[in-house]
Amino acid sequence: MKNVDGHHLTERGIIGELRRIFNSPPPPAGMGDDCSVIGKGPGALLLSTDMLSESTHFVAGMTWRERGRMAVSVNLSDIAAMGGRPVALLISLGIPPDMDATAVRRVAAGIAERAAEFGVPVTGGDTKRTGELTIAVTAVGRAGRRLLTRGGARAGDWIAVTGSLGGAAAAYSAWKEGRRGRPLTALTSPEPRVREGMALSDSGMVTAAIDITDGLAASAWYISRASGRRLEISRELIPVSRALEESGADRDALEEALIYWGGDYELLFTARTRRSVDELAARLETPLTVIGRVGAGSGVYLNGERRRRLDERGYDAFQAMEAAEGRN
């Protein structure tokens, strides 16, 4: 998309503009967080909406079923990021004229299957004719014991992540090299961390959380800005996915994938004590790894052989598309 001067706008630029046009005052948890929040305290309503479309969000190797599953996963991840329990899904399915009914059924089956795996009913929606397959999902959730926002990190908190990072980046590389099947799982069948998010909320010890689908650096920056604190991350503590480790990427490419590439459906969070992270880890199957500390000040820093301030950038759907034009 070009702006009036012919320059390309980034997604963040557009969202910033739209927020001004919509005149949304940033509420306690508003457009800046993964969900909109209505009400207060445990049980407050969480709403997330996301639209995926054929030309932008699905890689060519994905099955119809995976397309449906992913549309649900994206939204469940937003509920998870705020520690919520998903309670309902609404689906708007945009179906192009030349799509055959079997394919539509498979997309729907993928949606239904994913929803059922997380015990969430599909309570409404509609179908529309559109120029390309478009799946818009709205997920409704209820806040847990503590509503997790991006704005609660305090100096002295510990920074941790669920799972490992870089799996989606490695899968994308594999896909570009023409590999298909299992190596792409991280890209085509992401696992939203719903149970993990609920456990973080219920612990009462987690002060801020976000999903890192935009990339680790971008997500850490969101927390840093919303909390008004500095995040210090140790390079050697970041859990690297096996697929990325084995990808043969050189040091720089690996770090770019780990820090700036997005697509991993993991949670980045801050907790008051190291012990609370350990206690949470003991209750979950998914590994939790402490990767740093919150301090006074601002910005996001990576400590390793050399300490540096991370760029405030990450996975941007618009830029990625500019780069990948002609993919397929």
Next chain:
Amino acid sequence: MKNVDGHHLTERGIIGELRRIFNSPPPPAGMGDDCSVIGKGPGALLLSTDMLSESTHFVAGMTWRERGRMAVSVNLSDIAAMGGRPVALLISLGIPPDMDATAVRRVAAGIAERAAEFGVPVTGGDTKRTGELTIAVTAVGRAGRRLLTRGGARAGDWIAVTGSLGGAAAAYSAWKEGRRGRPLTALTSPEPRVREGMALSDSGMVTAAIDITDGLAASAWYISRASGRRLEISRELIPVSRALEESGADRDALEEALIYWGGDYELLFTARTRRSVDELAARLETPLTVIGRVGAGSGVYLNGERRRRLDERGYDAFQAMEAAEGRN
């Protein structure tokens, strides 16, 4: 869209299939109603989602601003149909690569303007790159004193509508004849009956309601099926919009437009007493007109020079597109 046998599927056919796939038990008010309902009683949560896309839902004469406005109106109408008070809007905006920033801003301004007119904050959303302009809106509402569903009509109730019918059909004809501007208002700038819906709910006397964007016959059939009652409508009582009356359509075309064409954002409802309709009318600026009675039995009948059972058909976005293929 073709089904496996090469036949064309209607929207209703697809929704029926998807409902089976999603395995949604029809809840007290579920996929069949205009909104999904979460919770019970006054204050229950109403959720509506609708997706509009460039190739299907916008006529060529519409401005960008009108496109944004309409996406909001469609969803507010669903909240209105259940007697709810809209409390929040979530917007997913799909922006094609070649759309310029000024146009995007105008769409967003239309959304913001419409939301503000009804006092509803835009609390969240996202932007995505898509192949064509796509606006998916989720409206959140709270139930009023009485939740209005399609299923509450009882024998002896009075059937009434807000406003007048056929305006959208007349505007569509005008548009096909190449006319632009004011004659198209009913099509390009529909007025959702939010205040009216809230008044119906608060009266405590309204037993069922629906918006008639799918057409009068289809909407009456929805109430008939959901309530297990027969609807008897008097042809001469139906309030005909001035635009349709002056359109020069012959008798048959006029009746087709009035009964089967959709696009009018009016409410069809049933009330316990005629007096309650009059009392409501006295409190609203929008006219309310009694057009018939509910009886025991099933089906929808039109009484006039000759009595006949109305077909269970109406405006179908999929069929309309088949018919209008190649339009502009």
